[in-house]
Amino acid sequence: MDHHHDLKCKIVVVGDTQCGKTSLLNVFAKDSFPENYVPTVFENYTASFEVDTLRVELSLWDTSGSPYYDNVRPLSYPDADAVLICFDIGRPETLENVLRKWKGEIEEFCPNTKILLVGCKSDLRADLATFVQLSNDIPSSYDQGSNMAKLISAPYIECSAQQSENSVRDIFHIATLACVSKNNKSVKRIKSSRATKRTSRVSSRPELDSHLHKTKAKTCTVM
Amino acid sequence: MEPEETEVDLSSSWSPITRERLLTCANLSDFAGEEDDFPISDHMQDSEGPCNKRVKPVDKGASVTGIITPVKTPALKRLGQSIQRSISFRTEARPLPPMPRSRQKASSFPRRRSSQLWSDTVDNMSHELSTKEIKRQEVIYELTQGEKQLIEDLSLVKKVYYEPMLKLDIMTESELGQIFGTLDSLIPLHEDLLVRLEGLRGAEKTVQEVGPTMMDWFPCLEAYITYCCNQVGAKALLDQKKQDKRVEQFLRLCQESSFSRKLDLWNFLDLPRSRLVKYPLLLKEIQKSTPLDHPDEDALPQAMELIQRIITEVNLKTGEAECQFYRRGLCYAEDSQRVAEIQASRFLYCHGELKSTKGQKLHVFLFELVLVLTRPVAQDREGPVQFQVYRQPMPAAHLHLEDLPDGEPSSSGSFRGAFTGNDKVKNCFRVSTTGRSKSQSHSLQANDSFNKQQWISCLRQAMVQSRDRQAQSSPCNPNERLSPEPALYNNIAELTINSDVDMPDT
Numbered sequence: 001m002d003h004h005h006d007l008k009c010k011i012v013v014v015g016d017t018q019c020g021k022t023s024l025l026n027v028f029a030k031d032s033f034p035e036n037y038v039p040t041v042f043e044n045y046t047a048s049f050e051v052d053t054l055r056v057e058l059s060l061w062d063t064s065g066s067p068y069y070d071n072v073r074p075l076s077y078p079d080a081d082a083v084l085i086c087f088d089i090g091r092p093e094t095l096e097n098v099l100r101k102w103k104g105e106i107e108e109f110c111p112n113t114k115i116l117l118v119g120c121k122s123d124l125r126a127d128l129a130t131f132v133q134l135s136n137d138i139p140s141s142y143d144q145g146s147n148m149a150k151l152i153s154a155p156y157i158e159c160s161a162q163q164s165e166n167s168v169r170d171i172f173h174i175a176t177l178a179c180v181s182k183n184n185k186s187v188k189r190i191k192s193s194r195a196t197k198r199t200s201r202v203s204s205r206p207e208l209d210s211h212l213h214k215t216k217a218k219t220c221t222v223m
Numbered sequence: 224m225e226p227e228e229t230e231v232d233l234s235s236s237w238s239p240i241t242r243e244r245l246l247t248c249a250n251l252s253d254f255a256g257e258e259d260d261f262p263i264s265d266h267m268q269d270s271e272g273p274c275n276k277r278v279k280p281v282d283k284g285a286s287v288t289g290i291i292t293p294v295k296t297p298a299l300k301r302l303g304q305s306i307q308r309s310i311s312f313r314t315e316a317r318p319l320p321p322m323p324r325s326r327q328k329a330s331s332f333p334r335r336r337s338s339q340l341w342s343d344t345v346d347n348m349s350h351e352l353s354t355k356e357i358k359r360q361e362v363i364y365e366l367t368q369g370e371k372q373l374i375e376d377l378s379l380v381k382k383v384y385y386e387p388m389l390k391l392d393i394m395t396e397s398e399l400g401q402i403f404g405t406l407d408s409l410i411p412l413h414e415d416l417l418v419r420l421e422g423l424r425g426a427e428k429t430v431q432e433v434g435p436t437m438m439d440w441f442p443c444l445e446a447y448i449t450y451c452c453n454q455v456g457a458k459a460l461l462d463q464k465k466q467d468k469r470v471e472q473f474l475r476l477c478q479e480s481s482f483s484r485k486l487d488l489w490n491f492l493d494l495p496r497s498r499l500v501k502y503p504l505l506l507k508e509i510q511k512s513t514p515l516d517h518p519d520e521d522a523l524p525q526a527m528e529l530i531q532r533i534i535t536e537v538n539l540k541t542g543e544a545e546c547q548f549y550r551r552g553l554c555y556a557e558d559s560q561r562v563a564e565i566q567a568s569r570f571l572y573c574h575g576e577l578k579s580t581k582g583q584k585l586h587v588f589l590f591e592l593v594l595v596l597t598r599p600v601a602q603d604r605e606g607p608v609q610f611q612v613y614r615q616p617m618p619a620a621h622l623h624l625e626d627l628p629d630g631e632p633s634s635s636g637s638f639r640g641a642f643t644g645n646d647k648v649k650n651c652f653r654v655s656t657t658g659r660s661k662s663q664s665h666s667l668q669a670n671d672s673f674n675k676q677q678w679i680s681c682l683r684q685a686m687v688q689s690r691d692r693q694a695q696s697s698p699c700n701p702n703e704r705l706s707p708e709p710a711l712y713n714n715i716a717e718l719t720i721n722s723d724v725d726m727p728d729t
Contacts, residue, residue, distance in 0.1 A: 040365060040501070040508050044490050044494075045486075064501075071542035074545075075496055099673075111670070
């Protein structure tokens, strides 16, 4: 019985409208970027991972970033274990809104939830000259994203749904680890004394930082 | 066992949001013996393995080809892969792409729906159409398939969740009515749209005009106002009932069954709201692919404006419903605490946990017109969390806000005493009032600087708008107090209709 125990994690994906959330989820679900047509809608979906005897059921929720839905959107948040705040690397204002809007909203509705900052559309940096001609903005740099992540106390990861499904998979891998880490800590918190709580909190960060570091290395490798 | 539950109950008294998560943890500890703690640790250790291995294989464009699978798949995942394969074969006879996640989806609707494109349903005529027109047909097809999928899921909810729980007496009809709301009445609306959309398909399965159809259909989505308003209370009741073992067991069995695609009941109950906000996105995509001088050129923008107006209304009313929900959760120690501004507020700016000077955890609500400090109390073990009003609520119009700098001892020495050994106090602000009631002052501490900034921003906004409103006109108040009631009346009426509809099914 114990060997078939499932760990259920819920991940909610938020961010400004048109910043790449739905593509991120669709590419993860299909493990590839669609060649012919990119769906507009992502229906809630549960993915399963199995590592040794631990099976993780990852429940994925897409949301709408439009301000029209500020009262309706919170109905997505209950029971979330992790929230991915996404921004479009090609549109710096979406990075600014991470702090201006999303951090506050998540603090209010998910005060004890893990947060990860995700930079979407990292491929836009590859052809900088063309990009600058097409739009008036300069893409956000990795450092800008990383600094924002520090401000909100979250790991930072980048991806390109269009060019690298591996980068998308890595994001959800890290998100799953954040959920597992959180659940692990929560279980211990119930059973253990206060001294252990502090130890758990301290120990969980180096591991996440470690993964962040590896992700960074991976990103460089891909580029 | 009991000590753990006691601890959970104590923890859950702070905040309903936290309570939900801690209950999940409690359930987790029920299943996990001491042995399970170790496997979790194993997972943490093994997590580095897959990361390292993934660096080695180079990503290739032809991911669909089965040949490269051995290279891409880490050894650890092959076990899962074979399991998925056996599951898939039982479901479908045709060979599937060798992707673990694809196989996981083989038995679920999303794969069937999302993997099929409009161009897959048409024979060879598509080469005569422009790329733009093909894109347009794809979006319209996605819209149509989405309706079909929603109808299937909502019907499933009724047949697999609502009716069995009613017959097995797992919940009362009244409770089920609150949780499922007017969901049953939404199904015919989407069946209507599906019929219309399929009727639009002409020669070669192409759709010419879609704008007028959407314009004609969107008004019926006003029904969503009632459904979405009900969801705030539905979630709270569902969480409460999940503490009943029979309910929890039934829902878990459903989630583990194949028909649910491992989605839980709240996922399904959330489908209508989730679908509602997709329509503007779909219309926008259709618009992008619609050339000038197309018959849809005028109708699509009008349809877009219409759906945006409806969603704005749903959003507004949902905010009011949330405000009403938390207002009903307040308990008053004295009648003088029932200030008029609480009842007159139409929405909630924000709410959350803050600490007082005594280190006490307070749950603070900033309604439109008033700031209310409360202490969460559990009515009984299975009851909903309620909030005992603490001191006198402070009308926003009479509020004063003071930002307390970090690191400096507060002028009132009590903070220092509250946090023994902590010479510096961070993330604090003070709210005070000298209104008609007795003057009072509270120093409050937020979790971090961002949380504090959010509170200060909301408080300033509430103060400014409250004073502006007070300056304008007081006769408006009576009307605005009445405005929530029509919505409640609608809810009751819909509930009655819903009950009547369900009677024949019994």
